[in-house]
Amino acid sequence: MRRCKWAGSRDLYVRYHDEEWGVPQFDDGVLFEFLTLEAAQAGLQWYLILSRREAYRRAFADFQPEVVARYSEEDVARLLAPDSGIIRNRAKVEAAIHNAKVFLEVQAAHGSFARWLWGFVDGRPEVHAFAREEEVPATSPLAERVSREMRSLGFRFVGPVMVYAYLQAVGVVLDHVVTCFRYEPLRALAESLGHHAP
Numbered sequence: 001m002r003r004c005k006w007a008g009s010r011d012l013y014v015r016y017h018d019e020e021w022g023v024p025q026f027d028d029g030v031l032f033e034f035l036t037l038e039a040a041q042a043g044l045q046w047y048l049i050l051s052r053r054e055a056y057r058r059a060f061a062d063f064q065p066e067v068v069a070r071y072s073e074e075d076v077a078r079l080l081a082p083d084s085g086i087i088r089n090r091a092k093v094e095a096a097i098h099n100a101k102v103f104l105e106v107q108a109a110h111g112s113f114a115r116w117l118w119g120f121v122d123g124r125p126e127v128h129a130f131a132r133e134e135e136v137p138a139t140s141p142l143a144e145r146v147s148r149e150m151r152s153l154g155f156r157f158v159g160p161v162m163v164y165a166y167l168q169a170v171g172v173v174l175d176h177v178v179t180c181f182r183y184e185p186l187r188a189l190a191e192s193l194g195h196h197a198p
Contacts, residue, residue: 004180005133012050022186024125024171024193026114031170032103033063036096038166039157040087046165048087055085060096065107068100095156102154117172120146125190126167127174136175139164143173 007017025031037056041049049056059079061067079086079093086093103113110116120142130136143164150158167173174190176183 001181002179003182004177010047013047016050018182021169022171022174022176022182024189026118028065028103028107028113029063031113031117032065032100033057034166034169035099035103035155036060036063036068038162038169039095039099040089040092041165042092042157042162044087052085052087059084059086065100065103068097069104071097071100092157099155099157106153117146117170121172124193125171125174125186127187127190130175130177131179133177136177137164140173143167 003014003017007013025034037049037053040056057063076090076093076097078084080088080090082088106113106116110119126142128136139160144160146167147158147160147163150163164173168175171186174183174186176186
């Protein structure tokens with residue numbers, strides 16, 4: 001069974017690659033989870049964040065933006081405590097709370113965050129066909145456009161590279177290499193979605 005090279009042999013990466021990465025996500029809770037985790041990852045290895053995912057789930061109320069948006073300074077102090085299990089970076093913790101508030105604003109304006117996000121691609125994943133991982137870019141015109149819009153709305157930690165990783169993770173962009181066993185099923189799924197925004 002051939003996988004994208006980055007999946008390696010570590011169970012956590014293999015499971016994430018096989019079951020989640022690149023699968024189109026239309027649930028706002030999942031989209032907020034990945035937004036929070038990708039922002040936390042900035043400057044760090046994704047494996048480190050994945051290994052602390054359960055701690056992040058506990059810390060951020062199972063990734064419910066309506067709860068996180070109401071976090072106080074006391075909650076920030078709690079999350080920065082040594083036993084929180086998450087990356088203890090004040091800027092990232094405060095960004096997660098701030099992003100939850102903006103996330104709710106986007107939901108209110110568009111009916112759902114998913115509708116807003118998938119609107120950039122008319123509800124259908126952008127399918128690539130890279131033969132080698134070295135061909136996969138760090139960002140793209142789509143990511144730059146989404147990043148620019150997110151920053152204008154007030155989101156933090158949403159530069160083009162982070163946003164591209166986010167789009168890959170939640171399946172807005174399909175970047176499994178063509179030799180990976182996940183490529184064809186996800187390409188077929190992308191085709192079946194058609195141009196229908198959620």
